[in-house]
Amino acid sequence: MGITVTIRTNSGVNTEPEIKTLEPILKVENVWKLYHAGKVEVPALRGVNLDVLPGEAVAVMGPSGCGKSSLLYVIxxxxxxxxxxxxxxxxxLVSMTDGERTKLRRHKIGFVFQRFNLLPALxxxxxxxxxxxxxxDGFDPHRFEVVTKMLGLVGRLNHRPSEMSGGExxxxxxxxAIINEPKILLADEPTGNLDTKNSEIVLDMLRRLNKDLGQTIVMITHNPEATTYFDRVVHMRDGVIVDGIPAD
Amino acid sequence: MMGQFVVNNLFHRPVRTLIGVLAIAVEVTLVITIVGLTSGMLQETAKRIEGIGADIIVQAPSSTIFMGFSGSPMPIKIGDKIAELRYVKSVSPALLQFNTSGAVETIWGIDPVTFREVSNGFVFLEGHDLEGPDEMLVDDWQAKAKHVQPGDTYKVLNHEWKVVGIVEHGKAGRIFVPISTLQDLVGARDKATIFLVRCTRTDHTPDVMEEMKALLPNYPVRPVKEFMTLMTSTNIPALQTFINSMIALAVSIGLLVIFLSMYTTVLERTRDIGVLKSLGASKGLIVRALLAETTLLCFLGIFAGIALSYTVRAGFLKIFPTLSILITPGWMVRAALIAIIGALVGASYPAWLASRKDAVEALAYD
Incomplete structure (x- = not known):
């Protein structure tokens, strides 16, 4: 099922806006995620529904333990x-084998983590x-140059993670995460380990990726300021998205 | 890229890598040295037998090709009967006494006159041939090992011998004394361990052997050339088992160290494995990366092991100049293959474990 959106495609006089139907790039339907603690089933997600359109930047907020990271890992x-x-x-993804999900991840998903998770030996x-x-597809020098220039990394490429700041x-x-042009960039609290200045730099870069390159982004964050950089903010509580539900 | 990743991972923890390399090196060195020592000693012994210059060796019934262990069960009179055979030029009896007191050595009791006829005599580097009953000849290796020279006293079999000559190595034994004195010392009067036979012409050897077999039906009669092929570890009871046991021990050391090393590596890199999985790395790629790292570690260990083997050999030969350690390319390759297979077996479980790690748990690992 598509989402009907209005897109103005022609700025000419007397031209009616064209109506296009966009399929969500990401569609989450009544998703449950249960973890097992011994014989007890612990639900981390309890019927989550979420649609994300191509080129959309969505921030997911909520208290610790509400299921944000689980949602990201499932997506x-x-x-x-x-x-x-x-x-x-x-x-x-639910009907896929582990190998098929690995392949999909390789080609369509990019991850950014709170703790950077760079390989220390490289x-x-x-x-x-x-x-x-x-x-x-092997090393693509052109794409590599474009990405590293855009992120201001050109002078730091030969440094190991231990020789770089958190922001770097x-x-x-x-x-x-974006070198292979993924369909969706998933960021798990990417500013969680950064100071204010570096947080702003990283958020600004994510916004530029979204606005300039049309990169679809789903970001988990605790940072209320971070949400100002995104098109849409959804809130989670106790394993469900609560937007539209009145606050306590 | 994968090559760089593997190399960088290997050198990211240099101490761990060094320990792994050392374990493989010790494994390779053990295999090369043990095999080299046994085959070297056997080949060297065979060469010395061949170097005598005799055509045929006659031994007592039920004796082994290792003459030093065979005692002295043959009456010396047999030599006279052999000498009467057609095409026999000369016969020389020898009494071999294995000595473990003070050093492990075989003392050759010889009759200087007939031994000279059979072998064309020694090449003397110093001194002269045996003339008196308590005189001794030693070869140059033994002289170097024991720091003796003509005129020195050499005590062996609880008897003091006077060293009268240093001979070139490569003929029979390393220590030679008059057979009659040795017979008295070991209580084997008129007995011999072997008879060395020289034919009038070498091509008469088969004819002489045939006549000898008729004359001495139960006595092993062998052409000297056969000794080279008989002197192998498989012909010595339990030696091959010993070698195999030592190789198994060496492989076990390598396998266990690699297992432990790669297991701790996988634990240490749990988060990295999670990252690789998040990037879409397949299980096969993770296994390949770890096995490639193990193989590279193994190659470093093999090169170090080969170098160490030569160092150990040099050290052994400095301390024990009479030893012979034969390092052959064939056994280097075999030792390398053994090390690689052992290491890959040792690394396969940690690699499998790494590939099976849950990505979410791995990313949360501290």
Whole structure:
């Protein structure tokens, strides 16, 4: 089922706006995620519904333990939903095998984590290039140059993570995530380990990625200021999205 | 890219890598040195037998090719009967006494006259041939090992011998004394361990052997050339088992160290594995990366092991100059293959474990 949106495609006089139907790039339908603590089932997600359009930037907010990270991992195919449907670019992750989800992740998803998660043995260049290697198309020097220039990493490419600041590391992580032009960029509290200045830089870069390149972004955050950079903010509580539900 | 990743990972923890390389090096060195020592000693012994210059060796019934262990069960009179055979030029009895007191060595009791006829005599580097009953000849390796020279006293078998000559190595044994004195010392009067036979012409050897077999039906009669092929570890009871046991021990050391090393590596890199999975790395790629790292570690260990083997050999030969350690390319390759297979087996479980890690748990790992 598509979402009907109005897109103004022609600025000419006496031209009626064209009506186009956009399919969501990400569609989450009644998704449950249950974890097992011994014999007890603990629900992390309890019937989540979410649609994200191509080129949209969505921030997911909520208190700790509300299921934000679980939602991100389910969307990214790192964890399998217990029930429901997760459609990424038309592919249902729930019905996929582990290998198929790995392949989808390789080609359509980019991750940015709170703790940067760079490979310590590799330089910044190596950390970005390994994503290209895993993607399977080999090293693309042009794309590499464009991305590293855009993120201001050109002078830091030969440095290892231990030799870089948190802000620089996160920029490398963003470069790694977008180097293969993923359909969706998933960011798990990307400013959580950064000071205010670096947070602003990273958020600004994410916004530029979205506005300039049309990158679809789903970001989890605790930072209320971060939401100002995004098109839409959804709130989660106790494993469900509560937008539209009146606050207590 | 994968190559760079593997190399960088290997050198990211240099101490861990060094320990892994050392373990493989010790494994390779053990295999090369143990095999080299046994095959070297056997080949060297065979060469010395061949170097005598005799055509045929006659031994007592039920004796082994390792003559030093065979005692002295043959009456020396047999030599006279052999000498009467057609095409026999000369016969020399020898009494071999294995000695473990003070050092492990075989003392050759010889009759200087007939031994000279059979072998064309020694090449003397110093001194002269045996003339008196308590005189001794030693070869140059033994002289170097024991720091003896003509005129020195050499005590062996609780008897003091006077060293009268240093001979070139490569003929029979390393220590030679008059057979009659040795017979008295070991209580084997008129007995011999072997008879060395020289034919009038080498091509008469088969004819002489045939006649000898008729004359001495139960006695092993062998052409000297055969000794080279017989001197292998498989012909010595339990030696091959010993070698195999030592190789198994060496492989076990390598396998366990690599297992432990890669297991701790996988634990340490849990989060990295989660990151690779988040990037879409397949299980196969993760296994390949770890096995490639192990193989590279192994190659470093193999090169270090080969270098260490030569160092150990040099050290051994400095301390024990009479030893012979044969390092052959064939066994280097075999030791390398053994090390690689052992290491890959050791790394396969940690690699499998890494590939099976849950990505979410791995990313949350501290």
């Amino acid at each position: 990214g195919g790192l964890a399998k939903a217990s029930r429901g449907k997760v459609l990424v670019d038309g592919n249902d 330089s910044a260049k190596g950390n970005i290039a390994i994503a290209q290697y895993i993607h399977g 590391q996160q920029r490398v992580a963003i470069a790694r």
